[in-house]
Every structure is written in C-alpha cells, then in structure tokens.
Amino acid sequence: MPKISLKGQEMPESPIRKLVPFAEAAIKNGKKIYQLNIGQPDIKTPQVALDAVKNQDIEVLSYSHSAGFESYREKLAAYYQKTAIPVSKNDIIISTGGSEALLFAMGSITDPGDEVIIPEPFYANYNGFATASGVKIRPIESTIENSFALPPISDFEKLISEKTKAILICNPGNPTGYLYTEEEIKQLAALAIKHDLFIISDEVYREFAYDGQKHFSIMSLPELSQNAIMVDSVSKRYSMCGARIGCLVSKNQEVIATAMKFAQARLSPPTFAQIAAEAALDTPDSYFEEVIEEYVARRNILVEGLEKIDGVKVGKPKGAFYCIAELPIEDADDFARWLLEDFEDEGETIMVAPAAGFYSTPNTGKNQIRIAYVLKKEDLERAIIILEKALKSYLKK
Structure with missing residues (x-):
C-alpha cells in the first residue's frame, strides 16, 4: 500500500476543529452546544x-x-x-x-x-x-x-x-x-x-x-x-x-x-x-465603536465569571476576543471531549478548545483551554454556569 508522506503524518490536527465530530454527535442527540471554541463572530457583516x-x-x-x-x-x-x-x-x-x-x-x-x-x-x-x-x-x-x-x-x-x-x-x-x-x-x-x-x-x-x-x-x-x-x-x-x-x-x-x-x-x-x-473599507467608524463596546462587555462578563470559579485562573485580554483559562484538571483534551459526550445541564453543554494545541513545547498547556467570547452576553453567562457545574462533576468523576 502506498505510504503517506512524513510531512502529512506530522501535520497537526486543529485543536479548534478536531472535536467537531463529537459536537455533531451531541447535536444529533438533542444537546444544545454553546460554541466557545472557534473565533467566528456573531457580529453582523457590514451591509x-x-x-x-x-x-x-x-x-x-x-x-x-x-x-x-x-x-x-x-x-x-x-x-x-x-x-x-x-x-x-x-x-x-x-x-x-x-x-x-x-x-x-x-x-x-x-x-x-x-x-x-x-x-x-x-x-x-x-x-x-x-x-x-x-x-x-x-x-x-x-x-x-x-x-x-x-x-x-x-x-x-x-x-x-x-x-x-x-x-x-x-x-x-x-x-x-x-x-x-x-x-x-x-x-x-x-x-x-x-x-x-x-x-x-x-x-x-x-x-x-x-x-x-x-x-x-x-x-x-x-x-x-x-x-x-x-x-x-x-x-x-x-x-x-x-x-x-x-x-x-x-x-x-x-x-x-x-x-x-x-x-x-x-x-x-x-x-x-x-x-x-x-x-x-467604506464601513463607518461607528461600526467599530459599537463592536468594541460589545466585545469589552463580553470580555468583562467572561473574565469576571471565570475568576469566581474555584481553581480557575485567567489572563485578562487587552485585545482580540479570546482568553486562556487554566482549569483545575490535568487533561483539557479529555475534559473537552467529555463535555460533548457525557455532560449536559438541562440539555445544554459547551464546546471549548484545548490549549495544548496552541503550544509547540510538548506537554505544555494541558490544563488550559482557549475561550472565544464571540457569543452574545446572555449566552456567555449561561456558558459560565455550565462550565462551573461541569468542572464540579468532572472532578468528582
């Protein structure tokens, strides 16, 4: 059988997208997923x-x-x-x-x-x-x-x-x-x-x-x-x-x-x-003023909410719309998959991006996740509640 190239074998999976099959299965099983894993803004494209x-x-x-x-x-x-x-x-x-x-x-x-x-x-x-x-x-x-x-x-x-x-x-x-x-x-x-x-x-x-x-x-x-x-x-x-x-x-x-x-x-x-x-490029400055105001509000909700969860550490972002959160767990990959396969709160769960894939140093960032605060404020508030409940359940497991 012909062999795949070494370059192809070494090509890393996306930590952002590799959990998609598990998310698709969860949705088919009736779960609602708050997607915190990918930087896809919900802000309207300029008309x-x-x-x-x-x-x-x-x-x-x-x-x-x-x-x-x-x-x-x-x-x-x-x-x-x-x-x-x-x-x-x-x-x-x-x-x-x-x-x-x-x-x-x-x-x-x-x-x-x-x-x-x-x-x-x-x-x-x-x-x-x-x-x-x-x-x-x-x-x-x-x-x-x-x-x-x-x-x-x-x-x-x-x-x-x-x-x-x-x-x-x-x-x-x-x-x-x-x-x-x-x-x-x-x-x-x-x-x-x-x-x-x-x-x-x-x-x-x-x-x-x-x-x-x-x-x-x-x-x-x-x-x-x-x-x-x-x-x-x-x-x-x-x-x-x-x-x-x-x-x-x-x-x-x-x-x-x-x-x-x-x-x-x-x-x-x-x-x-x-x-x-x-x-x-003809988009008025007012568009960005409103967008930045919205992202600052979302960031504050997310960071303040994460800081209230026992054992969670978070870096406060000054730009973009992401943050890294350090969780009181050993393996964020396992946790992220478990969220989709085995956990729900009132039929809802969250999808996060394990942060190890954002490092090239082996075994680094394994207890961290990346969160994209691209969801509306009420959805972020709900996602934080789900994360807190999920961590308690996962740690008992």
Missing part, C-alpha cells in the same frame, strides 16, 4: 459589503490580478495610511485569507530546516504552516501570570542561531488576547535589526484594542522597513470569515516579488470576496 456582492451583474466570473484588484490594494493602502502605516498598493498582495499570506511569508523567507521564533501560546495553525513549509518553530513561553506579555528579549536572543530567519508574533494575540505595547514592539525591532531577522506580525485583530490602549504596528517603524512583514485579514475585522480574503504587506520589495511568485502559482484570490472586502 455595504453584502450589498456590493448582491448588486453585481457580472456575466463572466474571471480571474483577478495575482496580487488582487488594483483598486482594492489602493483603497487598502489608504486605510493603512490613516493608521500611520506608510504603504502603497505595490507593498500589498491580496491573499486567500490571512492563512495564505502566512504561507507566502514563510515560503518567501525560509528554507527547509530554518527556524522561526514564536512566543507561545500562539495561533494553532502556525504549527501547521511551519510543518507545511519545513520550518522548525523555536518557542518562547509566555505565562498566564502576567496575561502572556512579551517574554524578556534576552530569552529571544538565546534562541537565535544561523538557522533563525524570523520572529513571528500575533498582535493582538490569538489565543491570549494580549496586546503588545509600543515599547515591546520597539524592543523586538531592535533585536531584528541587530541580528538581521525578519519580523512577521499577524495583525488580523488590529481593530480590537481595549481599555484605552491602541494597537501599534511593526509597519509603523521606518527603521524596520526591510525587516517587517505584516499579515492581515478581513475575517475578524468585518465579521467576514467566510470571505477568505487577507493580505501580505511589506516595504521590502524583494519579499513582495518573491511572494508574488507564490501568488501567481495559485493564480488569483477570489473575485466576489474581493468585491465584498473592497466595499467593506
């Missing part, structure tokens, strides 16, 4: 984006430019310029989601066996992207005690070798919700310049910064112009996860030219989704 697609009279659904619509890239550059990011359309490649932009970035700057340093816990698919690219992740653990702030720069420097090509961050962070400060970003920038490294910054949650804090982008630093690569997406910003439109942004034209070869190989990003994404 201007939906109308842009609805009102099209296209007769031939043709390819776009491999870099994406020129009109979209021009408009996107103008959006970034308003946030102190001095880029032009020529610094942008539109991708099929932020995921493809990350693959383009890794493909453009690394060779098999090269290393990328990433603070962990990190977005679980970074493990998959690294495996697909033949890249080794060198993790640096951040801790729940300080809400997953940037580890000391000296810890980064200890890991740098001739194989190190980049530092990858997510800002604000998925799964932690941590928002890096301007000072932290400048420390990373100085390190990257000192060792001639790239910094890849995943900024898909850039609009979601709370408590009076502001997002600071690596693209705002002129001295980092040749080292900085930004990944972005419309998925979370406009509640358009299904559009699968993202982008890779860099002032380094060698990076852009190389990424373009990967973009040409996949032909072009989807046409209708680009139409929607371009129109979404």
Whole structure:
C-alpha cells in the first residue's frame, strides 16, 4: 500500500476543529452546544459589503490580478495610511485569507530546516504552516501570570542561531488576547535589526484594542522597513470569515516579488470576496465603536465569571476576543471531549478548545483551554454556569 508522506503524518490536527465530530454527535442527540471554541463572530457583516456582492451583474466570473484588484490594494493602502502605516498598493498582495499570506511569508523567507521564533501560546495553525513549509518553530513561553506579555528579549536572543530567519508574533494575540505595547514592539525591532531577522506580525485583530490602549504596528517603524512583514485579514475585522480574503504587506520589495511568485502559482484570490472586502473599507467608524463596546462587555462578563470559579485562573485580554483559562484538571483534551459526550445541564453543554494545541513545547498547556467570547452576553453567562457545574462533576468523576 502506498505510504503517506512524513510531512502529512506530522501535520497537526486543529485543536479548534478536531472535536467537531463529537459536537455533531451531541447535536444529533438533542444537546444544545454553546460554541466557545472557534473565533467566528456573531457580529453582523457590514451591509455595504453584502450589498456590493448582491448588486453585481457580472456575466463572466474571471480571474483577478495575482496580487488582487488594483483598486482594492489602493483603497487598502489608504486605510493603512490613516493608521500611520506608510504603504502603497505595490507593498500589498491580496491573499486567500490571512492563512495564505502566512504561507507566502514563510515560503518567501525560509528554507527547509530554518527556524522561526514564536512566543507561545500562539495561533494553532502556525504549527501547521511551519510543518507545511519545513520550518522548525523555536518557542518562547509566555505565562498566564502576567496575561502572556512579551517574554524578556534576552530569552529571544538565546534562541537565535544561523538557522533563525524570523520572529513571528500575533498582535493582538490569538489565543491570549494580549496586546503588545509600543515599547515591546520597539524592543523586538531592535533585536531584528541587530541580528538581521525578519519580523512577521499577524495583525488580523488590529481593530480590537481595549481599555484605552491602541494597537501599534511593526509597519509603523521606518527603521524596520526591510525587516517587517505584516499579515492581515478581513475575517475578524468585518465579521467576514467566510470571505477568505487577507493580505501580505511589506516595504521590502524583494519579499513582495518573491511572494508574488507564490501568488501567481495559485493564480488569483477570489473575485466576489474581493468585491465584498473592497466595499467593506467604506464601513463607518461607528461600526467599530459599537463592536468594541460589545466585545469589552463580553470580555468583562467572561473574565469576571471565570475568576469566581474555584481553581480557575485567567489572563485578562487587552485585545482580540479570546482568553486562556487554566482549569483545575490535568487533561483539557479529555475534559473537552467529555463535555460533548457525557455532560449536559438541562440539555445544554459547551464546546471549548484545548490549549495544548496552541503550544509547540510538548506537554505544555494541558490544563488550559482557549475561550472565544464571540457569543452574545446572555449566552456567555449561561456558558459560565455550565462550565462551573461541569468542572464540579468532572472532578468528582
């Protein structure tokens, strides 16, 4: 029998999606599930984006430019310029989601066996992207005690070798919700310049910064112009996860030219989704003001509720819409599956994402879960009640 590749065997399962079969079985058995496991906002997609697609009279659904619509890239550059990011359309490649932009970035700057340093816990698919690219992740653990702030720069420097090509961050962070400060970003920038490294910054949650804090982008630093690569997406910003439109942004034209070869190989990003994404840039500021107010209220309900549960520790997020909670259990994978298979409260249960999949260090985060606070407030309140009851029952078991 033909054999599966070693790369395929090493490709990790998604900690976010691997429990879906158990959830589907639970639903068939009549359970209602509050899905805290996946970052799918319930916020309405801006009507201007939906109308842009609805009102099209296209007769031939043709390819776009491999870099994406020129009109979209021009408009996107103008959006970034308003946030102190001095880029032009020529610094942008539109991708099929932020995921493809990350693959383009890794493909453009690394060779098999090269290393990328990433603070962990990190977005679980970074493990998959690294495996697909033949890249080794060198993790640096951040801790729940300080809400997953940037580890000391000296810890980064200890890991740098001739194989190190980049530092990858997510800002604000998925799964932690941590928002890096301007000072932290400048420390990373100085390190990257000192060792001639790239910094890849995943900024898909850039609009979601709370408590009076502001997002600071690596693209705002002129001295980092040749080292900085930004990944972005419309998925979370406009509640358009299904559009699968993202982008890779860099002032380094060698990076852009190389990424373009990967973009040409996949032909072009989807046409209708680009139409929607371009129109979404006309979304009024009031939309984000209301969305941020809603997420802050949800965060407060979740964090305050979790802090009241015996044995639970939680890092307070300053951005995005996730938090990591540490539970008084040994195996969050077992607990998450048990929630779906064996537990219910009045016919209801919850679905969470075991956090071990957000680490690359073995046996780390096994008693942690990631929670996405993308449900309406009353559903979050109910989910917290279910979690507290479930923990008591599970610990007795």
